[in-house]
Amino acid sequence: MKTILFDLDGTLTDSGEGIINCASLALEKLGLPVPDRETMRVFVGPPLRDSFLRFGVKPEDVETAIAIYRSRYVPTGMFENTPYPGIKALLAALCAAGHRLILATAKPESMATAIVEKFELAPYFELLCGASMDSSRDSKDKVIGYVLDKIGSCENVVMIGDTAYDVTGAAAHGIPTIGVSWGYGTVEDMRTAGAIAIADTTAQLLNMLL
Numbered sequence: 256m257k258t259i260l261f262d263l264d265g266t267l268t269d270s271g272e273g274i275i276n277c278a279s280l281a282l283e284k285l286g287l288p289v290p291d292r293e294t295m296r297v298f299v300g301p302p303l304r305d306s307f308l309r310f311g312v313k314p315e316d317v318e319t320a321i322a323i324y325r326s327r328y329v330p331t332g333m334f335e336n337t338p339y340p341g342i343k344a345l346l347a348a349l350c351a352a353g354h355r356l357i358l359a360t361a362k363p364e365s366m367a368t369a370i371v372e373k374f375e376l377a378p379y380f381e382l383l384c385g386a387s388m389d390s391s392r393d394s395k396d397k398v399i400g401y402v403l404d405k406i407g408s409c410e411n412v413v414m415i416g417d418t419a420y421d422v423t424g425a426a427a428h429g430i431p432t433i434g435v436s437w438g439y440g441t442v443e444d445m446r447t448a449g450a451i452a453i454a455d456t457t458a459q460l461l462n463m464l465l
Contacts, residue, residue, distance in 0.1 A: 256353050259464060260402060260425070262395075262416035263360035263367050263385075264299050265438025267342050267376060271299050273328065273335030278306070281323040287311050299439035300418040302361055302386070302393045333366050338374050339437055341457035346379035348461055358383045359402050359414070361395050361424075382406070395424025403428060415460070416440075422448035433463055 264270040278298045279289045287310065289295075298306045307320045349356060356379050360367045364385030371377045384402045386393050392401055395416075403409050414425035417438025422445050425432045434445035434453045442453050454460035 256355060256411070257464065258355045258357060258406065258408075258412040259349060260357050260359040260399065260412065260414045260430070261380075262300075262414070262418075262421050262438075263358060263362055263370065265417035265440065266415060266421075266435055268336050268338050268370065268374065270333075270336040270370075271296060271439060273332035274299050276335060277324045277328040277332040278303075278310075280327055281307070281320040282310060282312070284323050285312060285316060285320060296439050300361070301420055304390070304393065329366065333370055334373060336370060336374075338376065339457070343376065343379075345457040345461050346376060349464060350379050352465060354464070356380045357402055357406070358385070359395070359398050360385045361393065361398055361420070362386060363388050395420050396427040399424055399428050399430065413464070417445075419444040419448035421445075422450050433460065435460060 261267055275292055275295045275298060278295060282289045303321050303324060304317050307317050312320045346356060358367060358371060358380050362385050367385040368383050371383060382405060384398055386398055392398060409428055409430055412430050414421055414430050414432040416432055417435050418440030422432040426449055431451045434450040436442050436453055436455045445453065452463055454463055
């Protein structure tokens, strides 16, 4: 039996529309330029604090940017989102094979829970683990540490994610990562960070995990 940790944004669901819309609103309200949507794709995955700093938000204004972002994201943006094709079948097959599935996302846990419940993915997961609303647990390595504290072991654990943040966050705990190419990171970045394999389809990922 494997314990399989799944990222959410860009791995299970295509959440770019809602995240980009909310991040654009925050930049606009702070009087900062709003880049094109392709450039804004990098908001999907990394912690919001890091991304806003990258786009010119001053350190003292980051919490304001996050508050503006969440003012739209919680009622609307988080549901501008859809599971990738084949995800539900993938999760069902892994559960049927006896594997243990855990959500491990840098998205705040309450929001992540609402999303997976909305799309009827929650029943496949033993635990739904995410970031805290403050900075105490706001990165992938901290979330994975939180998961390991709950399950008590890192033996036979593998991470599934779409960015280098997933790879390095898991590696901090000695956990290997299989990257997926359909999300918002790049295959090159994931390979450079140390991903042990890259899956191009959910069927290919299932074969790797089985």
